[in-house]
Amino acid sequence: MNIKAMQKRLRDFAASREWQSFHSPKNLAMALMVESAELLEIFQWLTTEQSHTLTQEPADREKVSDEIADVFLYLLQIADRTGIDLEEAVEKKLIKNAQKHPAKLPELLPSCPKxxxxxxxxxxxxxxxxxxxxxxxxxxxxxxxxxxxxxxxxxxxxxxxxxxxxxxxxxxxxxxxxxxxxxxxxxxxxxxxxxxxxxxxxxxxxxxxxxxxxxxxxxxxxxxEYRKPPTLATPATPVVPVVKPAQAQKKKPAPVDKKVLITLSRPKLVPVETTLVADPTSARIAFRAKDALSLMAANQRPASWEALLTLTEGLITEPVADRQDLARKACRVLQLYGTVMLDVDGRNLRYRCPDPVQRAASAESVVNAAQAPALSVLALEKAVIKPKTAIKPQVVKPVAAKPRHSVSHIAKRVELSLKKMTSNRPVRRDGLMKVIATHIGTVLAPVMTPEQVCIVLQSRRVVRILPKGEVAYFSKAKTAKPPETPVQQQTSG
Missing domain, CATH: 3.40.50.1010 (5'-nuclease)
Known part of the structure; x- marks a missing residue:
């Protein structure tokens, strides 16, 4: 489109109708706003999806086309009346926008193909x-x-x-x-x-x-494809003893012990350096929290933002400088993924997670929890902790069924014990760990740690570990039920 020719055509059109006196920059700008409002009126009550498909109908397409043309024609006339070169103004504005908003990604339009x-x-x-x-x-x-x-x-x-x-x-x-x-x-x-x-x-x-x-x-x-070039081993240079001619005639060379040669030529074992694990990122902690939430029932998931932060902070097992800040960033990542949605008032949480998956966790996975830090809290709760026993070939007599001992079971006992305490509740993390250790006992100590029970207590909003090691208690904690034990029916004598 030739903009200069279009502006001259509009000037001639107005002159043949004697409209020049009305086409001041002010009047043209006001007319431009009126035409823009008429364009807006067409889309006024449509939804976003309807606005995308409006121009598929010929009649509606013609209406939108007419209003867009009116806006464009008035814009050309304003530039003509004010003496502004429209093409030059657009080019300068694009440069200003590029300087004001620098690109965050690599060059989108490179000068030469990359x-x-x-x-x-x-x-x-x-x-x-x-x-x-x-x-x-x-x-x-x-x-x-x-x-x-x-x-x-x-x-x-x-x-x-x-x-x-x-x-x-x-x-x-x-x-x-x-x-x-x-x-x-x-x-x-x-x-x-x-x-x-x-x-x-x-x-x-x-x-x-x-x-x-x-x-x-x-x-x-x-x-x-990339193939790493093979490293060629340097062949060992054989040691040839220097023998004088006279000795060679008189004596035969002593037999060489092959075992000694093999021992001497054996290469030394060089210890391999272990790969250091990088610091945990917010995305990694977010996936741990997502895994934990997917294992929770809908009524057991944290109902507030603070409870979600407490649960996420408990999943950080690596030593980090600021656990709370990392947990907060991980929760923001969950929001970006759409796993967690916060209401407008900022109080209630909604989750978009699949139904809880039944995962049978063996006792071996609980013992090796330190080797798998990504194991979620709920997976630890659902794991039935049993002491390791060696498999014996002889026949073992059947033993009466005992109640299941899990991390959740011990956490309920600790919660009930803390509720009974008044002034002698532990105020430091070390004291709380000692109380938890007494409930674990010596039988479950090889397969359970006080840190695992503490994580469950924090996710249930019973306690909270402050950055300096202090222990805070929630006043409105859910009443813990005593662990269920099998009751034997009394038979009448």
């Missing part, structure tokens, strides 16, 4: 030098890795630039969790940069269906 390298670090782990040798024309590197996996991103930043390397930590768990996350990023980048080239660096052929579909949509998407 080559994105999406590296599946769980499958392959090439260093920067090997990646440069494998794909020399790569411009941007995306390193997808597991939460506890150590990735040396500094060497990639030195090779490609600090702004061209992005670390993407896997969220969630599962066999193909990282593969789906990488595919999501690939689709997002393809939609933003259709002219770029995308290479998935992985030996996993499961990416091929996604890449083949992308190629059918005219995207340049391929997969490149």
């Amino acid at each position: 080559v994105h390298l999406l590296v599946d670090c769980e499958n392959v782990s090439p260093d920067a030098e090997a990646l440069k040798k494998l794909l020399p024309d790569g411009t941007d590197v995306w390193l997808f890795h597991a939460p506890a996996q150590r990735v040396d991103a500094e060497q990639h930043k030195r090779a490609y630039g600090a702004n061209s390397v992005t670390l993407v930590e896997r969220t969630g768990a599962g066999k193909n969790a990282l593969d789906f996350q990488l595919s999501y990023y690939a689709g997002y980048l393809m939609a933003r940069q259709p002219d770029a080239r995308f290479v998935v660096v992985s030996n996993d052929k499961g990416y091929e269906p996604m890449l083949e579909h992308a190629r059918k949509l005219d995207f340049q998407a391929t997969r490149s």
Whole structure:
């Protein structure tokens, strides 16, 4: 569209009808607002979904088209009357908006096509030098890795630039969790940069269906395999004894003990350094809380934001600087995922979780809870804690059924005991742990810890551990019921 020619056409149209005296900038601006209101009137009572489908009907489409044209024509006349170059004004405004709102993602419209390298670090782990040798024309590197996996991103930043390397930590768990996350990023980048080239660096052929579909949509998407070059062992140089000719004629060389040679040539064992676990992130703690909430019944889930924070803070088993701040960030992540929804007044919580899943947790999983910190509190409550017994071949006599001893069962006993206390309640965390340990006893001590019982007490809003180790009690705690024990029926003699 030629804007200058359109403005001249509007001037001639007004002059042939003697409207020039009425077309002042003020009157034209007022007329523009009236036409904008008429455009708004068409969509006034429609829902968001109805507004998207309004122009599918020919009559409605013509109404919207007429009002948009009126607004545009008045805008052209205002620019003509005020002497403003509309194309130049639009270009300057776009530059100002770009400076005022800087981009948070990589360049969406690069000057030259980029080559994105999406590296599946769980499958392959090439260093920067090997990646440069494998794909020399790569411009941007995306390193997808597991939460506890150590990735040396500094060497990639030195090779490609600090702004061209992005670390993407896997969220969630599962066999193909990282593969789906990488595919999501690939689709997002393809939609933003259709002219770029995308290479998935992985030996996993499961990416091929996604890449083949992308190629059918005219995207340049391929997969490149990486094989770590084998390290060749340096052959040991045999030691040849120097023998004088006279000695060689008189004496035969002594027989060599093969056992000694094998012992001497055996390489030394070098201890392997254990991989350090990274600090917990808010996303990791959020998934622990989501797992715990999915195991809870609807009436057992925290009813307030404070109770949810207490439950989430109890799931943090790693040493962190600020547990409350990490729990608060994890709860915000749950809101972003849609798992937790807060009412407008900020009081009540609503959850979008599946029904509780029946998971049979064995005693071995409870004993090794320290090795699996992601185990949820409810999974510990539902686990039936039984002392380990060695399997004996002889026949064992049947024993009468005993009540189940679980973390939830012990927590109820501790809660009932704390309610009976008045002035001698423990005010420090160490004192509370001693009270819990007395209820656990020596029989359950090998398979249960006071920390597990304390987490359940916090999730039930019985106690709260303050940052300095102080213990706070909730005044309106739910009355604990005494543990049920089997009652033997008395038989009349």
